[in-house]
Amino acid sequence: MARARIVDPDQGPRSKRAAILDAAVEYFGETGYETTKWSDVADRVGIGQTALYHYFESKAHCLLTIMRLELQRSHDMFTEATADTSDPVEALRAGVRSAFAVSEQEIRQMRVLQANMSLLATPRKSKREETERVAARQLVQMVERDWTNLLVRGMAKGAFPVRDAHMLGLTVLGMIVSVWRWYRPTGAIPLPEISDLIEGCVVRMVGE
């Protein structure tokens, strides 16, 4: 008997799943989700349109997968960056820096995530799409909790004045991700400069 594999988690040796995700991130990130034709992605990968349905249930399923992966990455990066820092201010700075230590492809992924965030609000009809949506939603809450908890710790330690930590966390996060609405790698301002400015803003905003 040939190998018996579970369909979802891992991919066969000649799978084009990664290539599809990569092409989709580029198209969705540069041209926008609605604007790009699903068949364009197929062309880029070098397969027929219908072959896409071997890997993703729908165009939306692919988008939701991209969004979930990006959220997972963001959460992991934050955790890694802030894990071994006990000083709240330094942890905060490390968290901000981790948000801007990204490749061009990751920038596109975050653009895709931010531009289609509202998709996570309403349930999906198909099962696999809904699974991705729920997972993504949970990761959004996890990322929000990452920032909130950091602020709570800082307030408890007396490093930050006491304020509504949840609202403040959402605000900090909103400020950071808003960058991906206007930033372009071809622009005049280099990313490290933006990172520094935001880092300062966050520290001042939270402190006093």
Add this chain to the structure above:
Amino acid sequence: MARARIVDPDQGPRSKRAAILDAAVEYFGETGYETTKWSDVADRVGIGQTALYHYFESKAHCLLTIMRLELQRSHDMFTEATADTSDPVEALRAGVRSAFAVSEQEIRQMRVLQANMSLLATPRKSKREETERVAARQLVQMVERDWTNLLVRGMAKGAFPVRDAHMLGLTVLGMIVSVWRWYRPTGAIPLPEISDLIEGCVVRMVGE
């Protein structure tokens, strides 16, 4: 001869344009632009789907119009709120407060604007859509300049430390509009409370 009217700016006595915009804001704001069927809007207004095309060239043309109107409103409100205040810090506070002094329908309009902002990036094929898009783009820049100029004035007066005013303006704006991603009138936190927190954040962020 019957009255000779220009098509665009003003409306006939039995025009349903306003009713369509109102229904569209509700649907686009609550359910999302892509999710709502154009025919749902027609049903709500009480006309056939094809009658919509008497008022708007397309679903996207209606969306772009909503976005432009909201941008116009935001710009006007900011200008009115900050006009007669010479103290930079007070003007800044007044600007933030004006951003949160809104009705529920205006909240929906801002949600529509924020959720579909990326639509303004790429040119439209049809003429009327492109006109709205360009107008909206210019208004975005105008709103950005509103905040930037306020910061420049404050820095010149010595009220704020000198930083990159443009980037700081975009950041302030990004922080403010990020609220419309998570705020719901049914939520636990009342809007004035949010307004106060953001006001404080902006002042600390810009100050020293």
Add this chain to the structure above:
DNA sequence: TCCTCAAACTGAACTGAACTCAGGTTGATG
């Protein structure tokens, strides 16, 4: 070397929502 079977793929047909067309209805105004 060849056989097997799931993975990987395909062309043709289907679906549904946005939009077009070719007119019909309505009502303010001369």
Add this chain to the structure above:
DNA sequence: CATCAACCTGAGTTCAGTTCAGTTTGAGGA
């Protein structure tokens, strides 16, 4: 009360996303 632009409609058309009914490919066991 006749006119004509504003306003509206039902019957198509289009096109991107999707389904269907299979066919091809190639890694691993015999």
